[in-house]
Amino acid sequence: MSNxxxxxxxxxxxxxxxxxxxxxxxxxxxxxxPTCPNDIEATFQSLAxxxxxxxxxxxxxxxxxxxxVIDPVTSxxxxxxxxxxxQGKDLHLFAETIFxxxxxxIINDVNAALVGEWIFGAGRGHNNLAMLALGTGVGGALxxxxxxxxxxxxxxxxxxxxxxxxxxxxxxxxNKGCLEAYTGSRGIVQRSNTELSVADLFKKAEAGDQEAxxxxxxxxxxxxIGVGNLINIIDPDLVIIGGGVAxxxxxxMKPCIQDVSKYVLASIKPEEVVVPAKLGxxxxxxxxxxxxRGNA
Amino acid sequence: MSNxxxxxxxxxxxxxxxxxxxxxxxxxxxxxxPTCPNDIEATFQSLAxxxxxxxxxxxxxxxxxxxxVIDPVTSxxxxxxxxxxxQGKDLHLFAETIFxxxxxxIINDVNAALVGEWIFGAGRGHNNLAMLALGTGVGGALxxxxxxxxxxxxxxxxxxxxxxxxxxxxxxxxNKGCLEAYTGSRGIVQRSNTELSVADLFKKAEAGDQEAxxxxxxxxxxxxIGVGNLINIIDPDLVIIGGGVAxxxxxxMKPCIQDVSKYVLASIKPEEVVVPAKLGxxxxxxxxxxxxRGNA
Numbered sequence: 001m002s003n004x005x006x007x008x009x010x011x012x013x014x015x016x017x018x019x020x021x022x023x024x025x026x027x028x029x030x031x032x033x034p035t036c037p038n039d040i041e042a043t044f045q046s047l048a049x050x051x052x053x054x055x056x057x058x059x060x061x062x063x064x065x066x067x068x069v070i071d072p073v074t075s076x077x078x079x080x081x082x083x084x085x086x087q088g089k090d091l092h093l094f095a096e097t098i099f100x101x102x103x104x105x106i107i108n109d110v111n112a113a114l115v116g117e118w119i120f121g122a123g124r125g126h127n128n129l130a131m132l133a134l135g136t137g138v139g140g141a142l143x144x145x146x147x148x149x150x151x152x153x154x155x156x157x158x159x160x161x162x163x164x165x166x167x168x169x170x171x172x173x174x175n176k177g178c179l180e181a182y183t184g185s186r187g188i189v190q191r192s193n194t195e196l197s198v199a200d201l202f203k204k205a206e207a208g209d210q211e212a213x214x215x216x217x218x219x220x221x222x223x224x225i226g227v228g229n230l231i232n233i234i235d236p237d238l239v240i241i242g243g244g245v246a247x248x249x250x251x252x253m254k255p256c257i258q259d260v261s262k263y264v265l266a267s268i269k270p271e272e273v274v275v276p277a278k279l280g281x282x283x284x285x286x287x288x289x290x291x292x293r294g295n296a
Numbered sequence: 297m298s299n300x301x302x303x304x305x306x307x308x309x310x311x312x313x314x315x316x317x318x319x320x321x322x323x324x325x326x327x328x329x330p331t332c333p334n335d336i337e338a339t340f341q342s343l344a345x346x347x348x349x350x351x352x353x354x355x356x357x358x359x360x361x362x363x364x365v366i367d368p369v370t371s372x373x374x375x376x377x378x379x380x381x382x383q384g385k386d387l388h389l390f391a392e393t394i395f396x397x398x399x400x401x402i403i404n405d406v407n408a409a410l411v412g413e414w415i416f417g418a419g420r421g422h423n424n425l426a427m428l429a430l431g432t433g434v435g436g437a438l439x440x441x442x443x444x445x446x447x448x449x450x451x452x453x454x455x456x457x458x459x460x461x462x463x464x465x466x467x468x469x470x471n472k473g474c475l476e477a478y479t480g481s482r483g484i485v486q487r488s489n490t491e492l493s494v495a496d497l498f499k500k501a502e503a504g505d506q507e508a509x510x511x512x513x514x515x516x517x518x519x520x521i522g523v524g525n526l527i528n529i530i531d532p533d534l535v536i537i538g539g540g541v542a543x544x545x546x547x548x549m550k551p552c553i554q555d556v557s558k559y560v561l562a563s564i565k566p567e568e569v570v571v572p573a574k575l576g577x578x579x580x581x582x583x584x585x586x587x588x589r590g591n592a
Contacts, residue, residue, distance in 0.1 A: 069561065079561065128448050142530070144440050151531025152424050153569075155561045158528035163521050163559065165473075166461040175559060177461075225459050232454035233436070233529055235447025263459065263471060265365065265375065265451045273449075 008289025013082025063292030116287030228263025242277030304585025309378025334381030412583030524559025538573030
């Protein structure tokens with residue numbers, strides 16, 4: 001089995017989650033290291049050290065998922081606001097450096113998470129899927145007819161920058177009224193008029209705090225506009241909701257599903273179409289490992 | 297050539313445009329008859345009479361494009377607000393009745409128009425296309441990887457009901473802030489605070505009337521939000537703008553293209569991506585005839 005050892009890593013703005021093993025679905029090893037947003041070399045070295053501290057297997061395939069827009073031809077990271085020091089870097093080069101014997105696969109993190117959900121998670125058995133990843137920002141990914149849709153200019157899946165309220169709240173991208181400005185953790189905290197994190201706001205809501213409950217309900221209602229737009233545009237089998245913010249679960253999902261029904265054809269049942277992600281924080285690492293393995 | 301005679305018809309709320317001939321690209325015959333929105337049988341009979349008044353060729357293929365949502369299995373027209381009397385009718389049955397020897401192909405009108413533009417018009421040579429048809433309402437269609445995307449629940453391409461301004465103008469669908477409420481002719485007239493038709497408003501703008509010019513400029517700015525959302529979601533090669541309202545040309549297209557650049561990645565050139573339709577009023581009749589012929 002030594003020629004079938006795969007590593008999958010998912011680089012976000014704060015942490016790199018990784019898995020390693022012979023089968024991406026049941027990885028023998030996994031872990032998490034902090035990302036250095038301004039030092040790509042140091043981050044890759046830490047990742048290599050972390051994997052090597054657990055196994056000395058030769059890595060045959062290395063799948064690297066990364067936040068941001070990745071040029072599929074040059075593998076340059078062209079846009080990733082949360083990894084400022086990585087801007088313009090050749091991801092393939094760094095990936096090859098740490099695992100020189102591995103075949104390298106590189107892909108955007110939300111695309112990777114959707115592939116993970118498609119093969120092993122909420123999307124299993126379906127070939128038309130959209131995914132919204134609610135994190136600090138809001139990412140998206142799209143599978144149509146069993147194929148990832150990356151777009152003609154590498155910009156498909158930027159669901160967070162769909163405008164849902166002309167002239168609305170300011171988004172980190174500079175525009176106003178983007179879905180991300182309402183449903184990303186940055187936007188939720190801003191709307192809360194507190195200094196609390198989303199995790200803390202979630203704890204308050206769980207403890208019965210009405211203001212916090214209302215905040216997540218409104219988040220679900222804004223999300224419903226984005227989900228409704230996706231259904232009216234692409235009409236996938238499922239819209240999978242993932243990312244850290246989605247851990248608020250029914251606090252967001254229930255009002256979202258309720259409101260989606262207002263925006264779409266009566267024949268569509270939002271409670272069947274809009275579903276939570278299943279794989280949790282390792283979805284992207286698993287997904288990109290599957291792609292690296294050539295199973296996807 | 298008698299076994300290669302094809303008729304393409306495009307049923308809208310006010311008129312049926314039709315073409316007939318051996319080659320859909322250069323039809324020998326074409327015409328237009330009024331639609332009876334409450335009498336499907338009378339409309340089909342008029343269509344048959346109109347075609348028969350010009351040719352007595354046996355019709356081998358009959359392509360029927362129709363406004364509204366058509367169930368692909370039963371060919372029932374399930375949703376078409378501008379054809380109230382056609383609701384729930386089996387389009388295939390009526391199509392077979394008037395041309396009994398023809399193989400029948402039935403498809404939504406905007407899908408048909410996009411196929412027309414794809415094969416013979418603005419979309420030639422591209423395999424990832426979105427189309428917005430600005431008429432009384434606003435329809436849409438999508439080709440990804442050379443395939444029409446009709447959606448899992450037959451609802452893809454409902455671009456007009458994408459919400460661009462939460463709590464905005466009322467739409468005919470009952471929701472608020474739909475793209476259609478701003479960029480369909482009904483919405484444009486409403487925003488003009490006049491009793492004039494879009495055609496009259498267009499004449500005023502062409503004659504230099506500043507209020508009318510501003511009205512179309514704003515229409516272009518609203519359209520840009522919808523186009524920007526489409527690019528951020530699907531990122532097609534081209535977004536083709538057609539339909540009667542699009543005849544306002546640069547009055548709408550210029551401000552639209554200018555604003556799209558605010559909403560999409562800097563690497564995307566809106567002046568190359570956002571293009572006017574080329575085939576004019578017969579796009580859908582030509583497109584569905586091509587599909588009927590099996591060329592698409």
